[in-house]
Amino acid sequence: MIELADIWRTYTMGGEELHALAGVSETIEKGEHVAVMGPSGSGKSTLLNMLGCLDRPTSGSYRLAGREVGDLPDTELSRVRQTEIGFVFQSYPLVARLDAAANVELPMVFAGIGRAERRERVRRAMQAVGIEGRAKHRPAEMSGGQRQRVAIARATVMEPKILLADEPTGNLDSASGTQVLDLLDRMSADGLTLIVVTHDPGVARRADRIVVLGDGRIVRRMAGSQVTDLARLFSGSEA
Amino acid sequence: MRPLDLLGLAWGALAGQRLRAGLSLVGVAVGVAAVVVLTALGEGARRYVSGQFESLGTNLLIVIPGKNETTGSIPGIGGAPNDLTLEDAEALARRIPQAELVVPLAVGNETVSRGERRRQVTVIGATDGFLEARRLAMRSGSFLPEADWDRASPVAVLGSQLATELFEHENPLGGVVRVGEARARVIGILEQRGTQLGVNMDDLVIVPVASAMQFFDRRSLFRVLIQVGVHTEIALAEQRVIDILAERHGEEDVTCLTQDAVSGALGGILAVLTLAVAGIAGVSLTVAGIGIMNVMLVSVSERTPEVGLLRAMGARRRQILALFLVEAVLLSSAGGVIGLTASWLATQLVMLWYPSFPAQPPAWAIGASLALSLVVGALFGVLPARGASRLDPVIALGGK
Numbered sequence: 001m002i003e004l005a006d007i008w009r010t011y012t013m014g015g016e017e018l019h020a021l022a023g024v025s026e027t028i029e030k031g032e033h034v035a036v037m038g039p040s041g042s043g044k045s046t047l048l049n050m051l052g053c054l055d056r057p058t059s060g061s062y063r064l065a066g067r068e069v070g071d072l073p074d075t076e077l078s079r080v081r082q083t084e085i086g087f088v089f090q091s092y093p094l095v096a097r098l099d100a101a102a103n104v105e106l107p108m109v110f111a112g113i114g115r116a117e118r119r120e121r122v123r124r125a126m127q128a129v130g131i132e133g134r135a136k137h138r139p140a141e142m143s144g145g146q147r148q149r150v151a152i153a154r155a156t157v158m159e160p161k162i163l164l165a166d167e168p169t170g171n172l173d174s175a176s177g178t179q180v181l182d183l184l185d186r187m188s189a190d191g192l193t194l195i196v197v198t199h200d201p202g203v204a205r206r207a208d209r210i211v212v213l214g215d216g217r218i219v220r221r222m223a224g225s226q227v228t229d230l231a232r233l234f235s236g237s238e239a
Numbered sequence: 240m241r242p243l244d245l246l247g248l249a250w251g252a253l254a255g256q257r258l259r260a261g262l263s264l265v266g267v268a269v270g271v272a273a274v275v276v277l278t279a280l281g282e283g284a285r286r287y288v289s290g291q292f293e294s295l296g297t298n299l300l301i302v303i304p305g306k307n308e309t310t311g312s313i314p315g316i317g318g319a320p321n322d323l324t325l326e327d328a329e330a331l332a333r334r335i336p337q338a339e340l341v342v343p344l345a346v347g348n349e350t351v352s353r354g355e356r357r358r359q360v361t362v363i364g365a366t367d368g369f370l371e372a373r374r375l376a377m378r379s380g381s382f383l384p385e386a387d388w389d390r391a392s393p394v395a396v397l398g399s400q401l402a403t404e405l406f407e408h409e410n411p412l413g414g415v416v417r418v419g420e421a422r423a424r425v426i427g428i429l430e431q432r433g434t435q436l437g438v439n440m441d442d443l444v445i446v447p448v449a450s451a452m453q454f455f456d457r458r459s460l461f462r463v464l465i466q467v468g469v470h471t472e473i474a475l476a477e478q479r480v481i482d483i484l485a486e487r488h489g490e491e492d493v494t495c496l497t498q499d500a501v502s503g504a505l506g507g508i509l510a511v512l513t514l515a516v517a518g519i520a521g522v523s524l525t526v527a528g529i530g531i532m533n534v535m536l537v538s539v540s541e542r543t544p545e546v547g548l549l550r551a552m553g554a555r556r557r558q559i560l561a562l563f564l565v566e567a568v569l570l571s572s573a574g575g576v577i578g579l580t581a582s583w584l585a586t587q588l589v590m591l592w593y594p595s596f597p598a599q600p601p602a603w604a605i606g607a608s609l610a611l612s613l614v615v616g617a618l619f620g621v622l623p624a625r626g627a628s629r630l631d632p633v634i635a636l637g638g639k
Contacts, residue, residue: 049633052551054550054551054632054633054636055633074555074556075555075556075557078550078553078554078555078556079553079555080553081550081551081552081553082552082553082554083553087551087552089636091637093544093545093548093636095545095548096255097251097252097254097255098251106549106552107552107553109240109241109244109248110240110549110552110553110554110555110558111240111553112240112241114241154552155552158552158553
């Protein structure tokens with residue numbers, strides 16, 4: 001599904017070259033659930049943006065479903081994001097002036113999908129995340145957990161093959177965090193390729209495997225069950 | 240993306256910032272209203288003037304001695320035009336079948352007095368046809384009698400204001416006034432008329448044309464008015480005038496003005512003035528456009544994370560561009576419609592207060608100002624919209 005080969009992402013800042021990613025190679029199979037961990041500044045977010053086609057590698061090859069996407073023009077990348085990829089962010093950014101249903105509908109509006117089909121798919125997506133009763137609520141009228149579930153419904157309404165989540169529970173209390181993680185697990189079990197960036201070993205533990213980044217490189221690979229070792233690695237960060 | 244969805248999204252975004260959007264909408268509305276109202280006033284002035292001309296009748300041909308074109312003759316030889324004489328006028332009256340009326344005119348300024356009261360006024364030497372040619376009416380008495388044009392006679396018709404000045408409460412009819420050195424008996428008073436083509440028709444004396452030429456000691460007429468029976472025969476009559484006078488004078492040395500030409504020229508000047516005023520009003524539309532640009536720039540910078548989000552979910556650059564552009568155009572065209580409504584109300588009010596003034600905005604001004612408001616929105620919206628569409632999605636998302 002995802003094949004990264006020697007991916008570099010280099011920024012030039014004040015004449016100095018910064019390597020946010022320095023030669024990352026990784027293959028992720030269809031339906032896998034992968035957690036990306038690592039300290040701040042290790043390149044987690046850059047890797048996620050790269051995987052999500054929001055950013056292009058400075059060098060290296062990124063093949064998505066067998067197709068090289070590293071050097072696609074912007075219009076094509078937008079199409080890939082539209083059809084292949086869903087994003088879930090830490091701060092669950094919803095468009096404040098739109099109600100929940102309209103937020104979920106948004107990707108389909110830009111994809112030019114007709115009204116009737118949109119309505120049906122919004123209904124299904126909201127049902128899938130368990131917030132069908134909140135369709136007419138605006139973001140300000142919902143709890144953090146509900147908002148994140150709206151965001152997940154929005155990220156999956158186009159039926160992408162890959163769901164990218166950046167600290168999906170970072171702003172949630174543990175009860176709604178667990179709800180959201182259960183939801184993601186269920187989607188992963190249904191065949192969605194799920195990549196989660198997190199600091200939280202409790203979140204990472206649910207993944208099939210964990211990739212640990214340090215200074216833009218992959219420094220460790222392990223199974224999700226091995227996460228307790230990791231907790232020792234980042235001493236004191238156990239949830 | 241479907242046009243209706245695009246409109247819906249843009250509308251929602253505007254509704255989300257009511258105060259700002261409302262204020263810039265007012266800006267556009269004021270600009271459009273200014274353009275429409277000012278052109279309506281200009282157009283009203285033009286129609287008012289041409290209405291004045293039409294009240295004189297459009298079948299009038301005015302013959303003026305002298306040619307207002309460069310002639311082929313050598314300067315100094317035959318430079319001064321030939322006189323336009325009473326005999327010429329009589330010839331015209333005889334030989335132009337299309338002419339209903341031919342009125343020779345001699346015009347000058349003279350002191351008119353009665354006892355101690357004296358007044359410098361316009362003296363018009365004319366014939367009996369003048370009353371009809373100029374659409375004048377009598378308040379009392381009678382106009383100049385039908386008589387041979389070359390016979391001077393000591394009678395005078397006074398403008399209403401002049402009659403009051405000279406006679407106060409007395410009945411002027413039958414009274415005697417001095418026009419220059421000559422004495423004349425008042426035989427009629429004109430109905431009040433106001434200023435007509437620059438001449439105050441209430442403050443003048445009309446005497447037989449032969450008498451006037453004696454006062455002024457002139458042989459040449461000031462001009463000859465010819466009223467043609469049918470409007471379409473004006474050109475024909477004009478040609479006849481030129482031919483007859485060329486034959487009599489041995490050269491083409493008169494100028495014919497038609498009412499159409501004069502009112503057309505004046506109308507042209509007023510149309511240019513109207514355009515100039517509209518242009519000035521257009522400046523306010525430009526200012527309104529800058530207001531829109533300001534709103535859109537703030538909107539883009541406030542909604543940067545939203546743009547990042549939309550880009551992350553697959554919106555293309557062009558779609559982001561279209562979204563913000565449609566917002567700007569929606570704003571400016573709504574302003575345009577409100578401005579039009581306001582200007583319609585304003586012109587209705589003007590017409591209520593001054594019913595004789597036809598303050599009607601011309602159709603082109605309505606169309607142009609609406610189109611202009613659209614263009615203003617697109618023009619000033621494009622910069623912020625481009626800014627939005629070029630945001631890097633990663634940075635727009637706030638680096639998260």
